[in-house]
Amino acid sequence: MQIKLQAMQTTFEDLNLSNQLRNAIEDLGFVKPTPIQAESFSVVRSGKDVVGIAQTGTGKTFAYMMPILRDLKYSTQQHPKILVLVPTRELVLQVVEEIEKLAKYITLRVVGVYGGTNINTQKRAIAQGTDVIVATPGRLYDLALSKALNLKNIQKLVIDEVDVMLDLGFRFQLLNIFDILPERRQNIMFSATMTDDVDALITDFFKTPEKVSIAVSGTPLDNISQQSFDVPNFFTKVNLLNHMLKDKETYKKVLVFVGFKRTADLLFNSIDESFAEEICLIHSNKTQNYRIRSIRQFDEGKNRILVATDVMARGLDFNGVSHVINFDTPKFPENYMHRIGRTGRAEQEGQSILFSTPNEQEHKAGLEELMNYKIPKIDLPAEIEISEQLTEDERPREDRERSKNRTGLEYVPGPAFHEKSEKNSKTNQGGSYRREIAKKYKKPKTRGDKNYNKRNKKK
Ligand code: CDP
Ligand code: MG
Numbered sequence: 001m002q003i004k005l006q007a008m009q010t011t012f013e014d015l016n017l018s019n020q021l022r023n024a025i026e027d028l029g030f031v032k033p034t035p036i037q038a039e040s041f042s043v044v045r046s047g048k049d050v051v052g053i054a055q056t057g058t059g060k061t062f063a064y065m066m067p068i069l070r071d072l073k074y075s076t077q078q079h080p081k082i083l084v085l086v087p088t089r090e091l092v093l094q095v096v097e098e099i100e101k102l103a104k105y106i107t108l109r110v111v112g113v114y115g116g117t118n119i120n121t122q123k124r125a126i127a128q129g130t131d132v133i134v135a136t137p138g139r140l141y142d143l144a145l146s147k148a149l150n151l152k153n154i155q156k157l158v159i160d161e162v163d164v165m166l167d168l169g170f171r172f173q174l175l176n177i178f179d180i181l182p183e184r185r186q187n188i189m190f191s192a193t194m195t196d197d198v199d200a201l202i203t204d205f206f207k208t209p210e211k212v213s214i215a216v217s218g219t220p221l222d223n224i225s226q227q228s229f230d231v232p233n234f235f236t237k238v239n240l241l242n243h244m245l246k247d248k249e250t251y252k253k254v255l256v257f258v259g260f261k262r263t264a265d266l267l268f269n270s271i272d273e274s275f276a277e278e279i280c281l282i283h284s285n286k287t288q289n290y291r292i293r294s295i296r297q298f299d300e301g302k303n304r305i306l307v308a309t310d311v312m313a314r315g316l317d318f319n320g321v322s323h324v325i326n327f328d329t330p331k332f333p334e335n336y337m338h339r340i341g342r343t344g345r346a347e348q349e350g351q352s353i354l355f356s357t358p359n360e361q362e363h364k365a366g367l368e369e370l371m372n373y374k375i376p377k378i379d380l381p382a383e384i385e386i387s388e389q390l391t392e393d394e395r396p397r398e399d400r401e402r403s404k405n406r407t408g409l410e411y412v413p414g415p416a417f418h419e420k421s422e423k424n425s426k427t428n429q430g431g432s433y434r435r436e437i438a439k440k441y442k443k444p445k446t447r448g449d450k451n452y453n454k455r456n457k458k459k
Contacts, residue, residue, distance in 0.1 A: 010032065010033055012030070012032065015037075016070075017066065018070055020105035021066060023104075023105050024102050033059075034058050036058050036063045040067065041066060042067075044067035044188060046210070048186070049206050050186075050187075050209055050211075051191070051202060051212070052064070052190045053192070056338055056342075057317070057341045061098045061099075065098065068188075069103060072106075074106075079151070080130045080149075080151075080154065081131060081156070082155065082158070083157050084135070085140065085158065085165070086136065086165075087165045087314075088168075089136060089288065091161065092112040092113070095112070095134050096110055096111075096134050099132060099134070109128070110131065111133050111134070112134045113126070113139050114136040114139050117288075119142065119143070122139070137176075137177060141180075144180055151180055151182070153182075154181050156185060157186070158188045160190050162191040162201065163194075163195050163197070164192075166197040174201070175205075189206075189209070192334075192337065192338060195334065223344045224340050224344035224349075226375045227351070227378050228354040228356060228376065228377050229355050232358070232387075233394055234266075234391045234393075235270070235387035235390075236386050237327060237355045238387070239385050239387060240355065240380065241256065241271065241325065241327065242275075245271070245305060251323055253318075254305045254322065254325060255308060255323070255342050256306065257324065257327060257339045258307065258309060258327045259328050259330060261309050263328065264283045264308070266391070267307055267327060268307050279306075279307065280293075280298055280305070282294045282306065282307075284311060299318050310338065323350075323351045323353060324343045324351070326354040328355065329354060329355070329356040329360035330363060331366075333366060333371075
C-alpha cells in the first residue's frame with residue numbers, strides 16, 4: 001500500500017537532521033520517517049506556509065516538530081519563538097511530552113498552557129523564559145491579553161488538528177490570535193481531514209500555502225482489520241457488546257465510540273454490571289478531572305473499557321488499543337476514520353468493529369464507498385437476545401408524541417452541544433449526500449498516485 005511503499009523510500013539519513021535529533025529519534029526506536037514526515041520536512045524548513053494532511057496516527061506531531069527543531073537556534077531570550085495551538089488540554093500535555101522526547105539532546109524550554117487550571121502557575125512558568133509554547137486557544141489569548149505572555153517574537157505558528165479545532169468552534173478564537181501575532185511569520189497547519197471548514201480557513205487567511213497530503217482520509221491503514229454487524233436496534237447492540245466484552249482474552253483494551261454524549265451515558269448505564277470495575281467514560285459534560293482520570297486509567301490499563309464520544313478522543317494517542325467498537329455508524333466518514341485510527345497506531349495490529357441498525361445502513365454505505373472497501377460482515381451470534389425495547393428515538397413518531405411528557409430512563413435524541421455542528425446535523429441524507437462527501441474529501445482519482453500530492457500542492 002501507498003503508505004508503506006513511500007516509507008521504504010526515505011530514511012532519517014535522507015532528512016538532513018542534526019546529530020542531536022538523530023540520536024533522540026534513535027533512542028525512540030523509530031526506524032523510518034512516516035510518509036508525512038518525509039514529505040513535510042523540507043517544505044516546513046523552506047519557511048513557506050504549509051498545510052499537511054495525513055491520516056490520524058501517522059506521526060504528524062514529529063512531521064512539524066522535526067524541521068522546526070532542526071532550525072531553532074539556542075536562545076536565552078525571554079519570549080517564545082514557536083507557538084503550537086491544539087484543540088484540547090489533553091493534547092497540550094501529549095504534544096509537550098512528544099517535543100520533550102525529540103529535544104532530549106537539545107537545550108529547549110517548552111511550556112504547555114491550557115484552561116481550567118490555575119493561571120498564575122502558568123504565568124510563573126512563562127516568566128522563566130520559553131522557546132516553544134503549546135496552548136489551547138482560549139488560555140493563550142487570556143495570557144497574551146494579561147501581558148504575562150509576549151508574542152512579539154513568534155516566528156512560527158503551528159495549528160495542529162485544524163479540523164478538530166474548527167469542529168469545536170475555535171475559528172473565532174483563532175482569528176483573535178492571528179490579530180495579536182506578528183504579521184511576518186510562518187503558518188504551519190496539520191489536519192487529519194481536509195474539510196470544508198479547513199479549506200475556508202485556509203483560503204480566507206493564508207496565501208497559497210504549500211500542500212502536503214498523504215493518503216487522503218478515506219484510505220484506512222492496512223494494519224487495522226475491520227468487521228461489521230447488522231443489529232436491529234440500540235438495546236440489541238448493548239446485548240452484543242456485553243457478549244463481546246465477556247471475552248477478556250480477546251477484548252483486552254476496548255474503546256467504544258458513540259456520537260452523542262446522551263447516548264454515551266445511556267450506553268454506560270446499560271452495560272452489564274459485571275463490568276462496572278473495568279469501564280470508564282469521557283465526554284464533554286464531564287469535568288476536566290474526571291476526563292483526565294478516565295483517560296489515564298484507560299491508557300495505563302487499569303480500566304479495560306472506555307466509552308467515548310467522537311470529539312473527546314480525537315487526536316489522542318492511547319497505548320495499544322486492541323479494539324475500537326463503533327457502537328453507532330457515523331454519519332460522516334471522517335468520524336469513522338478518526339475512531340478507527342485510535343487502534344493500529346505506529347504499525348501495530350488493530351481491530352475495528354462496526355454496529356449498524358437498518359437506519360444506519362446508508363451511513364455505512366457512504367463510508368464504504370469513500371474507503372473503496374466493503375467491511376466484512378459477521379452474522380449476529382445466535383445467543384444474542386434480540387431486544388424488543390426501543391429508545392425514544394427508535395419508536396414510531398405518533399408513539400413519541402404520546403409519550404412526550406414522560407420522563408425517566410428514556411433516551412431523548414438531539415444534537416449535543418458542540419459535538420456536531422449545526423451544519424452537519426442539517427445535512428439531508430438523500431442522493432446529494434454522496435456528492436457532498438466526495439467534494440468534502442477531494443478524493444484522488446487514482447489511489448497510490450504519488451504525483452497526486454505534487455499536482456495539488458499549489459492551491
Ligand atoms: O498526529 P497523528 O495522529 O498523525 O499522530 P501522532 O499523535 O503524532 O502519533 C504518532 C505515533 O507514532 C506516536 O506514538 C509516535 O511516537 C509514533 N511514531 C512517529 O511519530 N514517527 C515515527 N517515525 C514512528 C513512530
Ligand atoms: Mg496529531
